[in-house]
Amino acid sequence: MKAYKDMTREELFAEKEKLEAMYQDYKGQNLALNMSRGKPSASQLDLSKGMMDVLKSDSNLTCEDGTDCRNYGVLDGIPEAKRLLAGMIGAKPEQVIVYGNSSLNVMYDSVARCMYEGVLGGKPWALQGKVKFLCPVPGYDRHFGITEHFGVEMINVPMTPDGPDMDMVEKLVSEDPLVKGIWCVPKYTNPQGYVYSDETVRRFANLKPAAEDFRIFWDNAYCIHHLYNGEPAQILNILDECEKAGNPDMVYEFVSTSKVVFPGSGMAALAASTANVASIKKQMAVQTIGHDKVNQLRHVRFFGDNEGMEAHMKKHADLIRPKFEALISIMEEDLGGLDIAEWTNPKGGYFIGFDSMPGCAKEIVAKMKEAGVILTGAGATFPYHIDPQDRNIRLAPTFPTIDELKLASRVFTVCVRLVSAEKLLAEKA
Amino acid sequence: MKAYKDMTREELFAEKEKLEAMYQDYKGQNLALNMSRGKPSASQLDLSKGMMDVLKSDSNLTCEDGTDCRNYGVLDGIPEAKRLLAGMIGAKPEQVIVYGNSSLNVMYDSVARCMYEGVLGGKPWALQGKVKFLCPVPGYDRHFGITEHFGVEMINVPMTPDGPDMDMVEKLVSEDPLVKGIWCVPKYTNPQGYVYSDETVRRFANLKPAAEDFRIFWDNAYCIHHLYNGEPAQILNILDECEKAGNPDMVYEFVSTSKVVFPGSGMAALAASTANVASIKKQMAVQTIGHDKVNQLRHVRFFGDNEGMEAHMKKHADLIRPKFEALISIMEEDLGGLDIAEWTNPKGGYFIGFDSMPGCAKEIVAKMKEAGVILTGAGATFPYHIDPQDRNIRLAPTFPTIDELKLASRVFTVCVRLVSAEKLLAEKA
Numbered sequence: 042m043k044a045y046k047d048m049t050r051e052e053l054f055a056e057k058e059k060l061e062a063m064y065q066d067y068k069g070q071n072l073a074l075n076m077s078r079g080k081p082s083a084s085q086l087d088l089s090k091g092m093m094d095v096l097k098s099d100s101n102l103t104c105e106d107g108t109d110c111r112n113y114g115v116l117d118g119i120p121e122a123k124r125l126l127a128g129m130i131g132a133k134p135e136q137v138i139v140y141g142n143s144s145l146n147v148m149y150d151s152v153a154r155c156m157y158e159g160v161l162g163g164k165p166w167a168l169q170g171k172v173k174f175l176c177p178v179p180g181y182d183r184h185f186g187i188t189e190h191f192g193v194e195m196i197n198v199p200m201t202p203d204g205p206d207m208d209m210v211e212k213l214v215s216e217d218p219l220v221k222g223i224w225c226v227p228k229y230t231n232p233q234g235y236v237y238s239d240e241t242v243r244r245f246a247n248l249k250p251a252a253e254d255f256r257i258f259w260d261n262a263y264c265i266h267h268l269y270n271g272e273p274a275q276i277l278n279i280l281d282e283c284e285k286a287g288n289p290d291m292v293y294e295f296v297s298t299s300k301v302v303f304p305g306s307g308m309a310a311l312a313a314s315t316a317n318v319a320s321i322k323k324q325m326a327v328q329t330i331g332h333d334k335v336n337q338l339r340h341v342r343f344f345g346d347n348e349g350m351e352a353h354m355k356k357h358a359d360l361i362r363p364k365f366e367a368l369i370s371i372m373e374e375d376l377g378g379l380d381i382a383e384w385t386n387p388k389g390g391y392f393i394g395f396d397s398m399p400g401c402a403k404e405i406v407a408k409m410k411e412a413g414v415i416l417t418g419a420g421a422t423f424p425y426h427i428d429p430q431d432r433n434i435r436l437a438p439t440f441p442t443i444d445e446l447k448l449a450s451r452v453f454t455v456c457v458r459l460v461s462a463e464k465l466l467a468e469k470a
Numbered sequence: 471m472k473a474y475k476d477m478t479r480e481e482l483f484a485e486k487e488k489l490e491a492m493y494q495d496y497k498g499q500n501l502a503l504n505m506s507r508g509k510p511s512a513s514q515l516d517l518s519k520g521m522m523d524v525l526k527s528d529s530n531l532t533c534e535d536g537t538d539c540r541n542y543g544v545l546d547g548i549p550e551a552k553r554l555l556a557g558m559i560g561a562k563p564e565q566v567i568v569y570g571n572s573s574l575n576v577m578y579d580s581v582a583r584c585m586y587e588g589v590l591g592g593k594p595w596a597l598q599g600k601v602k603f604l605c606p607v608p609g610y611d612r613h614f615g616i617t618e619h620f621g622v623e624m625i626n627v628p629m630t631p632d633g634p635d636m637d638m639v640e641k642l643v644s645e646d647p648l649v650k651g652i653w654c655v656p657k658y659t660n661p662q663g664y665v666y667s668d669e670t671v672r673r674f675a676n677l678k679p680a681a682e683d684f685r686i687f688w689d690n691a692y693c694i695h696h697l698y699n700g701e702p703a704q705i706l707n708i709l710d711e712c713e714k715a716g717n718p719d720m721v722y723e724f725v726s727t728s729k730v731v732f733p734g735s736g737m738a739a740l741a742a743s744t745a746n747v748a749s750i751k752k753q754m755a756v757q758t759i760g761h762d763k764v765n766q767l768r769h770v771r772f773f774g775d776n777e778g779m780e781a782h783m784k785k786h787a788d789l790i791r792p793k794f795e796a797l798i799s800i801m802e803e804d805l806g807g808l809d810i811a812e813w814t815n816p817k818g819g820y821f822i823g824f825d826s827m828p829g830c831a832k833e834i835v836a837k838m839k840e841a842g843v844i845l846t847g848a849g850a851t852f853p854y855h856i857d858p859q860d861r862n863i864r865l866a867p868t869f870p871t872i873d874e875l876k877l878a879s880r881v882f883t884v885c886v887r888l889v890s891a892e893k894l895l896a897e898k899a
Contacts, residue, residue: 078542086540090527098519111515111732113507141570146758157586157596167586183756190756299759303540306764327612327619329575330728333762335735 044380045461050469053462060459064412067452072413074449079231079391080440081300081357088356089302095342102335110334116325117318118310122337126310128347130261130296131278136312138321141332144297144309148258149187151293151311154324155221156191160254161290161320166221167191175213175223177205179394179422179433181231184224184260188424193221195424200233204241211248218251222258228276229263232422232435233394234387236274246282248291257283257292263390266300268362270355274388280312289314298340300357300391301350308337361391364438368393368450375454381461384436393436394422401460402431408456414449473809474890479898482891489888493841496881501842503878508660508820509869510729510786517785518731524771531764539763545754546747547739551766555739557776559690559725560707565741567750570761573726573738577687578616580722580740583753584650585620589683590719590749595650596620604642604652606634608823608851608862610660613653613689617853622650624853629662633670640677647680651687657705658692661851661864662823663816665703675711677720686712686721692819695729697791699784703817709741718743727769729786729820730779737766790820793867797822797879804883810890813865822865823851830889831860837885843878 045053096102102110104119117123118139127134140147156172159165166172173194176185180200188195196213199206204227213220225245227237237245245257259279267273283291290313297309311321344350369386372395376382385394397405402419409416417435420426436453438446474482525531531539533548546552547568556563569576585601588594595601602623605614609629617624625642628635633656642649654674656666666674674686688708696702712720719742726738740750773779798815801824805811814823826834831848838845846864849855865882867875 080542083538083541086538089540093525093527093529093531096522098522100522102522109512109515109734111518111734112512113509113728113733115734142762143759149757153582153586157582186756190753299542303764304542305538305540305544305760306762324619327615328578330572331734333571333735333765335732336762336765 042378044378045465046380050466053466053469057459057462057466060455060462063455064408064459067455068412070413072448072452074414074441074445074452076437076441076446076449076453077415077417078440079300079437081304082360082440082442085357085360085439086303088353088360089343092302092339092343095339096335102338104334104338108334110338113330115334116329116331117322118332119334119337121341122308125341125344125347125350126296126308127312129350130264130294130312132280132294132312136280136314136318138311138318138325139332139337140309140311142305142307142309144260144262144295144299145183145187147295147309147311148184148260151258152187152191152193152222154321155254155256158324160256161316163254166254170219172221173217173219175205175210175220176424177224177230178424179232179428179435180224181226181260182417182421184258185424188224196220197424198223200230200235202235204235204237207241207244211244214248214250214255216251220250221252221254222256224258224260226260226262227279228261228274229266229387229390231262231390232392233385234390234392235385236388237276239277242277242279242282246279246286246288248288250291255291259292259294261294261296263300264296265351265354266357266391267354267389268358268365269388270358272388280314284314290316293317301354302340302343306336308332308340361439364443364446365393367443367447368436368438371447371450372454375451376457379458379461382457391437391439393438395434395436396432397434397457398461398464399430399432401457401464402428402434404460405434405456408460409453412452412456414452471807473807474894475809479895482895482898486888486891486895489884489891492884493837493888496884497841499842501877501881503842503870503874503881504844505866505870505875505878505882506844506846507869508729508866510733511789511869511871514786514789514868515732517782517789518772521731521768521772524768525764531767533763533767537763539767542759544763545758545760546751547761548763548766550770551737554770554773554776554779555725555737556741558779559693559723559741561709561723561741565709565743565747567740567747567754568761568766569738569740571734571736571738573689573691573724573728574612574616576724576738576740577613577689580687581616581620581622581651583750584683584685587753589685590745592683595683599648601650602646602648604634604639604649605853606653607853608661608857608864609653610655610689611846611850613687614853617653625649626853627652629659629664631664633664633666636670636673640673643677643679643684645680649679650681650683651685653687653689655689655691656708657690657703658695658816658819660691660819661821662814663819663821664814665817666705668706671706671708671711675708675715675717675720677717679720684720688721688723690723690725692729693725694780694783695786695820696783696818697787697794698817699787701817709743713743719745722746730783731769731772735765737761737769790868793872793875794822796872796876797865797867800876800879801883804880805886808887808890811886820866820868822867824863824865825861826863826886827890827893828859828861830886830893831857831863833889834863834885837889838882841881841885843881
């Protein structure tokens with residue numbers, strides 16, 4: 042297919058007319074599809090059906106240290122749950138605090154604690170002026186939502202296939218004591234599916250922050266969420282690397298079972314140095330009686346160990362890999378050679394990063410909505426919802442069935458082509 | 471028995487010698503008993519064994535509005551869980567937000583939100599100077615722990631059998647705009663087991679706070695926790711009364727299933743006016759993906775409805791009433807007429823309030839510990855752990871078995887008598 046920019050005005054106009062007809066046809070179908078959120082599909086959830094049979098009325102509900110999980114007690118998680126969650130990210134069990142259902146909640150609480158109580162006994166961030174976070178972009182909207190909520194100034198840092206632009210990160214972190222944190226999804230980044238290289242992780246661990254209370258917010262959300270079972274990506278263990286670099290306290294790592302078992306009934310965890318864990322537990326002792334220990338026990342008994350969990354993840358991969366492949370092959374087929382879009386080809390995670398021509402993303406998302414297909418809002422992958430080039434769209438292929446997804450993908454490529462053709466026509470006018 | 475204060479020095483000395491011998495005898499038994507925390511006993515937890523069989527792998531895990539409880543979604547709780555929790559306190563389901571396992575966490579988050587984000591769009595408490603909370607005393611240590619943590623100044627308000635001293639409450643609340651809140655456990659107060667009278671509730675609802683952003687923190691922890699099934703205490707519905715009084719937004723009410731089912735795996739809720747709920751949900755949308763919906767569904771299916779829950783509470787009552795009665799009858803038997811102590815006789819809740827002679831509580835608790843019986847720390851029932859008269863002790867009879875409890879109670883009365891006798895001897899010296 043000829044690249045749009047090489048088409049004459051007449052060719053482009055004809056293309057636009059054809060696409061307009063296709064688009065109207067889709068609109069006439071009254072579709073109701075959704076490619077907006079990184080949600081597991083019903084068949085993925087069915088993989089964990091057995092969770093509901095793990096604990097019965099005659100089960101022993103005592104965990105390995107003798108605690109009755111039904112009663113009060115245990116602030117930071119039962120030992121076997123700590124071990125399981127630590128195993129997901131290669132941390133030590135004593136580095137782990139187990140929380141409730143939402144890792145977002147753990148991140149929110151962590152930022153709140155830094156803002157209002159300070160880091161390891163230091164001055165609260167909120168009393169130090171307008172503090173800043175570095176935000177690799179495109180990134181995860183809910184991360185940016187937290188820092189925006191707390192009035193933190195967010196600075197865009199460009200993302201590369203090896204991780205954030207580390208020259209820029211090093212410069213900003215070492216020069217400005219008001220830079221207090223950075224949001225990272227190191228493995229299978231949201232939305233691109235990139236994997237931080239070993240060099241990137243080491244450069245993170247070796248940062249020399251101007252602020253003593255600078256923290257890396259390392260959201261390892263997709264640590265075991267591979268699409269290709271034969272070739273799982275590996276990243277270096279940031280806790281270990283920070284320790285080696287003499288920066289043991291510089292990172293808070295987050296992990297959860299949301300996309301492993303049930304997003305609506307999982308457990309999340311924070312992993313950090315001994316000093317961080319001790320300091321956080323002091324605050325937690327005032328905040329809560331403790332999180333759901335019966336559910337912790339249920340998870341551990343369901344998987345047995347981390348090997349059991351990894352075997353389980355392969356079943357997820359088998360269900361979602363065909364969806365990623367279908368969406369990507371449809372984009373290749375319909376958009377290949379047109380020179381109007383780029384997209385990533387992830388080996389794990391839940392998303393595909395898509396870039397249209399500049400100035401087209403909002404219009405594409407709006408057209409999709411009009412045709413009954415919901416995408417993540419344009420701009421959502423940037424702080425303050427401002428995509429400076431209006432071109433990034435996060436595609437989430439996991440939730441629809443494969444047939445729905447294929448249909449939605451076709452509508453998508455038509456919308457991309459139509460909006461691009463209209464844009465180029467307007468430019469040539 | 472003769473009152474200690476009417477004894478001669480010699481009589482008292484003989485009494486002390488006798489008690490000292492009894493105490494040494496108990497010490498020799500290497501006891502390990504605990505009357506410190508309001509924990510259900512193992513047999514109470516066994517009442518809810520069936521919870522573990524409610525949801526199975528072939529159960530429909532969809533709630534009544536069609537949401538798959540296993541997946542993401544639903545910030546404020548599934549409809550049937552809202553209804554169940556609302557029913558516990560006579561609230562409307564739309565007044566309720568369902569949270570995770572710990573109502574303490576809900577209270578902590580509520581204070582944090584007021585401190586740093588303000589109430590209904592108002593100026594954050596933290597920016598208004600040294601804000602104050604009224605603390606009915608003796609009260610619940612973990613309430614005071616939260617306000618202490620946030621640097622809130624706590625003002626003691628004396629408790630009466632009808633509730634806090636409302637003359638004092640009205641005066642302080644109406645005169646001082648820095649008074650931002652008050653901690654209340656309206657039904658079966660912790661630790662006395664008192665029940666707020668209708669007049670008290672109405673006076674609360676009709677407060678005229680100097681601070682527009684004043685809030686009553688109404689911890690209805692023991693709303694359905696009656697000891698005597700024939701005569702459950704009733705209190706007025708504070709949400710309704712506040713609305714009638716033209717103060718609909720003035721109260722945050724808290725409730726949980728902790729002592730109904732499993733404290734280690736329950737659900738908590740906040741109930742408040744429409745305006746408060748809308749404002750809180752806005753912040754929650756940034757904070758969390760949502761709480762455990764599968765567990766919400768499990769609770770609803772286990773009880774069916776509020777009648778089912780109340781029937782269940784009667785079984786709890788049958789297990790714990792004998793413990794309250796045993797402890798109280800032992801105190802009557804061993805301490806009656808000695809004029810060295812007073813205690814309450816609750817009709818519900820988890821505690822008995824006990825007052826020794828002034829200046830004796832710490833010593834009694836220490837002596838108990840030495841003999842292997844753990845009590846709640848003396849002073850714990852007051853802000854800053856300071857009991858001005860050093861006389862209040864919170865007794866928690868539910869957790870031990872009845873035999874353990876009887877033994878612990880006997881050790882307790884010996885310690886009370888011994889410390890009182892020593893105190894009086896010292897005074898007569």
